[in-house]
Amino acid sequence: MNVIMDICIVPLGVGVSVSPYIAECEKIFKAAGLNHTLHAYGTNVEGDWDAVMAAVKQCHETIHTMGAPRITTTLKLGTRTDKPQTMADKVTSVEDKLNAD
Numbered sequence: 001m002n003v004i005m006d007i008c009i010v011p012l013g014v015g016v017s018v019s020p021y022i023a024e025c026e027k028i029f030k031a032a033g034l035n036h037t038l039h040a041y042g043t044n045v046e047g048d049w050d051a052v053m054a055a056v057k058q059c060h061e062t063i064h065t066m067g068a069p070r071i072t073t074t075l076k077l078g079t080r081t082d083k084p085q086t087m088a089d090k091v092t093s094v095e096d097k098l099n100a101d
Contacts, residue, residue, distance in 0.1 A: 001048070001049045001079055001081075002046065002047065002048060002049070002079065002080075002084065003046065003047070003048075003049045003052050003077055003078065003079050004044070004045075004046045004077070004078045004079075004085070004086075004087055004090070005044070005045045005046070005052055005056075005075060005076065005077050005078075006042055006043070006044050006045075006075070006076040007042055007043050007044075007045060007056065007073065007074070007075050007076075008041055008042035008043075008073065008074045009021070009022065009025055009042075009059055009060075009063070009071060009072075009073045010071065010072045010073070011063050011066075011068035011070070011071050012068065012069070012070035012071065012072060013068060013069045013070055014066075014067065014068045020066070021063045021066060021068060022038075022043075024059070024062050024063065024066065025043070025059040025062070025063070026038060026043065028055050028058050028059050028062065029043065029045055029055055032047070032051055032054070032055045032058075033047070033051070034046065034047040034051060034052060034055060035047060035086070035087065037087065042074075044087050046086060046087050049079070056073070056075070060073070
């Protein structure tokens with residue numbers, strides 16, 4: 001099953017800047033072959049459910065290995081069975097409606 005996920009990973013106990021930890025997660029998503037887009041407060045990821053969840057687990061394991069004693073993660077997930085849909089499809093749908101005005 002394909003999933004589209006919005007994920008926000010926040011390492012705790014590592015100081016104010018968390019960008020080195022997020023960069024490692026971005027590398028994990030890329031190495032897993034997952035389509036992903038970083039944004040200001042998280043990352044959108046799409047792919048096979050099991051591959052996406054394995055990457056999330058690997059992010060947690062990696063961040064802990066980097067020294068973060070705690071991690072809080074917020075996930076929003078969406079799946080569809082009526083038709084295939086990508087992150088780009090969702091954005092295009094809204095843009096088409098904006099351009100129709």
